[in-house]
Amino acid sequence: LPVADGTSNDASANARPNFPIDFKDCVQRFETDLIQESMEAARFNQRKAAELLGVTYHQLRGYLKKYDLLASQDDS
Template sequence: MAAPERKSIRLPCDIKTEMARLEVDLVQRALVEARHSQVEAAPLLGLSYHQLRALLRKHGMVKSRRRGDAP
């Protein structure tokens, strides 16, 4: 199995921005691997379901439901 490709980050950089990009990338990859099941994606990242949900909210990756919308 080949090592994952790493993107080169040029210095100087904003570490908070780069960490956010890394988090988004890893979450997206885990969701694809888990066929978009958040329950299955969370352990792939070493997170609980609720920790994954918090990351999704943090990065604006979850649609907010309006009251009365179907789950």
């Protein structure tokens, strides 16, 4: 989870969260960050990004639709 100043590091990743938290929001931020990083690493090739994430192309497309990330990818 991010530190109070908006940055993250390995130590903060293992820190306990301050409860109560919005679990769904935390999961969504985690998944969208991973998807964005994999897309950048794969130069926005969705098949390669899916491979990097260990999911199928169709699963990645489902996540892109779920989090409304297709428009931002298609515009670039």
